[in-house]
Amino acid sequence: MIVVTGATGRFGTVVVEDLIARVPAGEVAVVARDPEKARRFAERGVDVRRGDYDDRASLERAFAGADRLLFVSASDTTPGVRPRQHSAIVAAAAAAGVGHVVYTSAITAEDGASFLADHTTTERAIRDAGLTHTFLRNTFYTEELVPADLVAAAVKTGELAAPAIGQPLVTAPIADLALAASAVLTGAGHENAVYELRGPGWTYPELAAVLSEASGTPVSYRELADDDAGGMAFILPLLRLPQFGTPTPDLQRLLGRQVTPLEEFVRGLLPA
Numbered sequence: 001m002i003v004v005t006g007a008t009g010r011f012g013t014v015v016v017e018d019l020i021a022r023v024p025a026g027e028v029a030v031v032a033r034d035p036e037k038a039r040r041f042a043e044r045g046v047d048v049r050r051g052d053y054d055d056r057a058s059l060e061r062a063f064a065g066a067d068r069l070l071f072v073s074a075s076d077t078t079p080g081v082r083p084r085q086h087s088a089i090v091a092a093a094a095a096a097g098v099g100h101v102v103y104t105s106a107i108t109a110e111d112g113a114s115f116l117a118d119h120t121t122t123e124r125a126i127r128d129a130g131l132t133h134t135f136l137r138n139t140f141y142t143e144e145l146v147p148a149d150l151v152a153a154a155v156k157t158g159e160l161a162a163p164a165i166g167q168p169l170v171t172a173p174i175a176d177l178a179l180a181a182s183a184v185l186t187g188a189g190h191e192n193a194v195y196e197l198r199g200p201g202w203t204y205p206e207l208a209a210v211l212s213e214a215s216g217t218p219v220s221y222r223e224l225a226d227d228d229a230g231g232m233a234f235i236l237p238l239l240r241l242p243q244f245g246t247p248t249p250d251l252q253r254l255l256g257r258q259v260t261p262l263e264e265f266v267r268g269l270l271p272a
């Protein structure tokens with residue numbers, strides 16, 4: 001039995017859709033704090049189990065019989081919340097006798113206090129619990145750095161305004177990262193592996209060129225001062241760390257194909 005947490009989120013939804021295309025739905029269970037939100041899976045034969053990261057007993061019940069568990073990191077990054085929730089998940093997985101935990105980690109960034117440190121702590125907790133594991137060190141989602149509203153505004157105004165990063169951005173679309181997780185959950189030989197899942201890298205000036213080509217409207221790049229970067233400002237120091245600019249082959253290997261090119265990603269955001 002493959003048990004998936006976070007199945008109602010952006011990442012988990014793609015994983016479950018792919019899993020039930022690969023294995024019988026009866027071999028898949030999802031954990032949701034609100035089972036009603038997972039109704040689309042229940043209707044197709046997936047076992048929907050109630051489990052809340054804030055309720056360890058519910059998780060232990062929800063993880064029963066899991067040969068493999070996809071542990072999707074929690075979304076509440078308020079300091080202190082995720083470490084508490086994640087330690088409950090690890091304890092529940094150990095108590096339920098989960099065979100193999102596949103954890104959605106992140107590019108490590110111990111060189112600075114950040115929400116990414118939670119992942120380092122969680123990896124350690126999983127190892128210390130003696131659980132067989134695979135760590136999927138996911139890069140930033142392309143969706144976060146190329147949001148639909150940025151693309152729409154750039155095409156409308158003919159200008160893409162974004163800060164200078166000084167190195168490529170090795171993001172990947174959520175769907176690619178989720179399909180890599182599904183490949184691990186259904187594949188063999190991933191015990192205690194750590195995968196650095198990143199894309200090939202792109203820059204905002206390149207994005208402007210891609211937008212020009214894809215939209216048929218010239219789009220030029222304008223460098224924004226960091227102070228004008230708005231909601232993106234807080235991650236700029238991370239995006240400038242060496243590991244956030246260094247591509248790795250693991251995502252392409254797990255997918256068995258190249259990571260979705262930026263052109264294709266952008267075309268999916270433009271009106272047909």
Ligand SMILES: NC(=O)c1ccc[n+]([C@@H]2O[C@H](COP(=O)([O-])OP(=O)(O)OC[C@H]3O[C@@H](n4cnc5c(N)ncnc54)[C@H](OP(=O)(O)O)[C@@H]3O)[C@@H](O)[C@H]2O)c1
Nearest residue numbers: 006007008009010011012033052053073074075139140141
């Ligand atoms: N790599 C990146 O750029 C990036 C960006 C954003 C987030 N992340 C991380 O990756 C994770 C998955 O991404 P995503 O885009 O799928 O996030 P998302 O759409 O926000 O989904 C988060 C999932 O976690 C579930 N969840 C949150 N708190 C829970 C709790 N207390 N008990 C049970 N389930 C809970 C949510 O359930 P509900 O549907 O009930 O809310 C949802 O299914 C995020 O949670 C976050 O840790 C990574």
